Amino acid sequence: MSERTRGTRTIDLLLAWGFVGIPLLWGVLETVKNALKLFR
Amino acid sequence: MGVLSILDRERTIAGPGFSRWMVPPAALCIHLCIGQAYAFSVFNLPMTRLIGIDHSAPGDWRLTDIGWIFTLGIFVLGVSAALLGRWVEDSGPRRAMLTAALCFGGGFFVAAAGVHAHDIWIVYLGYGLIGGCGLGLGYISPVSTLIKWFPDRPGMATGMAIMGFGGGALIASPLSVWLMARFSTPTHVGVEETFVCLGVIYLCFMIVGSAIVRIPAPGWQPAGWTAPATPRRLVTTADVHVYEALKTPQFWLIWWVLCLNVTAGIGVIGQASAMSQEMFPGRVTAIAAAGFVGLMSLFNMGGRFFWASISDLIGRKSTYFCFFLIGTVLYAMVPTAGAIGNVGLFVLCCLVIISMYGGGFATVPAYLKDMFGTRYVGAIHGCLITAWSAAGVFGPVLVNYIRQYEVGHGVAKAHAYDLSMYIMAGLLVVGFFCNFFIDAVHERHHMGHGEPQIAATAGEGGRA
Numbered sequence: 001m002s003e004r005t006r007g008t009r010t011i012d013l014l015l016a017w018g019f020v021g022i023p024l025l026w027g028v029l030e031t032v033k034n035a036l037k038l039f040r
Numbered sequence: 041m042g043v044l045s046i047l048d049r050e051r052t053i054a055g056p057g058f059s060r061w062m063v064p065p066a067a068l069c070i071h072l073c074i075g076q077a078y079a080f081s082v083f084n085l086p087m088t089r090l091i092g093i094d095h096s097a098p099g100d101w102r103l104t105d106i107g108w109i110f111t112l113g114i115f116v117l118g119v120s121a122a123l124l125g126r127w128v129e130d131s132g133p134r135r136a137m138l139t140a141a142l143c144f145g146g147g148f149f150v151a152a153a154g155v156h157a158h159d160i161w162i163v164y165l166g167y168g169l170i171g172g173c174g175l176g177l178g179y180i181s182p183v184s185t186l187i188k189w190f191p192d193r194p195g196m197a198t199g200m201a202i203m204g205f206g207g208g209a210l211i212a213s214p215l216s217v218w219l220m221a222r223f224s225t226p227t228h229v230g231v232e233e234t235f236v237c238l239g240v241i242y243l244c245f246m247i248v249g250s251a252i253v254r255i256p257a258p259g260w261q262p263a264g265w266t267a268p269a270t271p272r273r274l275v276t277t278a279d280v281h282v283y284e285a286l287k288t289p290q291f292w293l294i295w296w297v298l299c300l301n302v303t304a305g306i307g308v309i310g311q312a313s314a315m316s317q318e319m320f321p322g323r324v325t326a327i328a329a330a331g332f333v334g335l336m337s338l339f340n341m342g343g344r345f346f347w348a349s350i351s352d353l354i355g356r357k358s359t360y361f362c363f364f365l366i367g368t369v370l371y372a373m374v375p376t377a378g379a380i381g382n383v384g385l386f387v388l389c390c391l392v393i394i395s396m397y398g399g400g401f402a403t404v405p406a407y408l409k410d411m412f413g414t415r416y417v418g419a420i421h422g423c424l425i426t427a428w429s430a431a432g433v434f435g436p437v438l439v440n441y442i443r444q445y446e447v448g449h450g451v452a453k454a455h456a457y458d459l460s461m462y463i464m465a466g467l468l469v470v471g472f473f474c475n476f477f478i479d480a481v482h483e484r485h486h487m488g489h490g491e492p493q494i495a496a497t498a499g500e501g502g503r504a
Contacts, residue, residue, distance in 0.1 A: 007057020016065035016252060020072060020204070027210030028341075031334045038331030038387070 049132030054254035060262070060268045061076070062252055067182030067201035070137055070247025071244040074144060074178040074207060075208015077117075080167075081474040082216045086229045090158060093229060105160055109151075111432075113208050116172025118429030121180050125422025133185045133328055139248035140178035145243030147171025152235035169286055171422065178246070179205065179425065183405045184418035188256050191325075192265045194409050200346025206341035206398050212238075224423070273359060274479070278486035279413030286352045288485055290411050293478045295332035298404050299427035300471035304371065304464040305397025306365040306435030310392060311443070311457070312336055318453040319378040319386065332387065337390045340398040347399025356407035357475060363396040364472035375458035400429075411481055438463060 087106050091097045128136040150166025153457060182201050190197035221238050223230030261267075267277065285291050308315070313329040324332070351359040370389040377386035404424065409417045439460045446456040 006055070008059035008062055009265065013061055015057060016062055017319045019248065020068040021210050024068075024072060024204070024207050027207060027212075027214065030214040031210045031337055035331045035334035035338065038328045038335060 043340050047132070047135040047138060049130075049135075049255065052132055052134045052255050052256055053257050056262075060256070063182075063186060063189045063254065064197065064200045066133075066137075066253035067186055068204040068250045069245050069252075070140060070178045070182055071201050071204030072208045072211060074140070075205040075426055076212035076238070076242070077110065077113055077175055078209035078210035078295040079216060080288050081111070082213055082220075083231060083234075086220060086231050087155070089341050090155065090231065093227065094428065097157075101160055109163055112164055112168030113172040113219070114174060114432055115429055116169055117175040117179065119420035120176030120425045121425040122176075122281050122424075124173075124177055125180055125419030126416075128181050128422065129184060129282075129419045133181050133253045134250050136177055136181035137246065137253060139242055140174045140181055141246030141250060142174070143170050143240045144174025144246065147174055148239030148242065149236045152232045152239065155235060161324045165214075175219065175272045176422070176425070179297040180418050180422045182253065183421050184414060184416075185253060185255055187405065187409050187417055190262075191267070191414075192351070193352045193394060195351040195359075195403060195406040196345070196349040199345045199351075202402040202405075203341050203344040203398075205401075206337070206344050210337055210341065212361060214394060221321075227263055249468055272355070274355065276413055276481060276486075278483065279415035280411075280420075280481055280485050281487055282416040282419040282423065284485050284487075285412045285416065285481075286423060288481050290478055290481050291420070291424070293410070293429045293474045295424055296409060296474040297360055297471055297478070298400060298424060299431045300467045301360070301367075301400035301429035302397065302428055303435040303438070304367060304467055305394060306431055307439035307460065307464060308393055309336065309340070309397070310436045312390065316383075316386070316390075319457065320381065320383055321454060322385060322475070323381070332390075334434075335387070336390060336394045339395045343395025343398035343402050344402035347396065348402035351403045351406060356410055357402055357478060359399070359403050360407070360475045361472065364468045364475060367396055368465045369391060370471070371461045371468065374461045375455070378454060378458070383417070411478075413487075415487065441468045 084103060084106050088096045088100055088103055091100045147166045150170055150272060151163045153167075154160065154162030154164075154166055170237040183198055187194045216238065217232055219234040220230045223233040239379070280288070313326075315482050316324045316332050317326065318327045347359060347363075347366055350362075354362075370393050374386060374389050376460040377383075405417060405421050408420050408424065412420050442460045442463065443456045446459060447453060
């Protein structure tokens, strides 16, 4: 038997992707800031 | 028993209406955390000043002692992935991911105790051994689940997760530096508290991943998708047991394909900063070199998603042919870029090389799935990770020792990497031929043909 009976809502998807996407985006932006030094 | 039953494989079967797009974030929760391993070097210098604070005092740990923490962690990653792959497949993704969370997060707590007691052996035990098990379990645990959810795009799906491993360092590096700055005082470096914070953050993050992961119900297929009526020659519809897979030439050819691709890439990653400054003295400063390393991290991460997705379109074998052909040309061009003083060409070559290094990692699970089926792909992938461990030794040793040999024999530093680059190009030619000889697995190895059939009953479905 499955523990989950209701389907996935859009908000579930947004929360799940935001949970991993926001830290990743922050890490990418920090790295881009460092990488820009190559071109200065 | 009662509470722990939520970890059972049968309790993770998705109900009707569950979106498969919930599974990549679950996998990313794990890989973004364990990718921290690539950023462990930010602790190296602070850990040499735990007593002296602003300088290394007598009694402080040496850099060579600290270097073993990462080496041990990566070694245990390979060993645990190989030994526990079968358990991961049989236990299901939730139990495996939670165990990975407890090991990886717990490893940080033990390491923090080691820093507090100033006993390097406790740090080896914590981050190296316990954390290393978390790394190995975490690396392989979402792979087969993703492949089952995305039979139409297995490369893209696993590429997304393994991209997270590359991205994890991008988060961990600035986060660790920020935490150490917050906790440091004139009498304290702040490593211990940073380890505790990272342990808590990673434990919570990975637990969320294990909570939201689901496996598809038996017989589930994506809406509107049906398996091709005439499967491609190199894509099997049968399954091969993990122990049987190890007896096939295909497994060992893919092992060498991965090992050679990673050996070449890891040699460049480890030396990128020094190489760029020595090949272009006076033109690439230390700050610019740091920027170059950051840019390489981005291409390492992006290449994982890009190349793995491309492999869904052109096939795994063709994708590796691209790595080996383009890689050979680019490695051979690096010395030329140095000789003509073209920094742009050098940077371009290295970035494409590094994207293919990441791409090699991300494409290999789908390659294994094509060869050996989905049933034991996670366990087989675990065994293949030993190729990474081997490459982790070969790559840096080749570049470091050859450079040292060249400098010792009077070669200018600007040209000390030329021979290494040509040797790397040669390794990729060998990899090309290994890939060339990979063909479909003989059906005598398939489950249902003799001995491996017995083991089939212990797996998915059989455990319900």
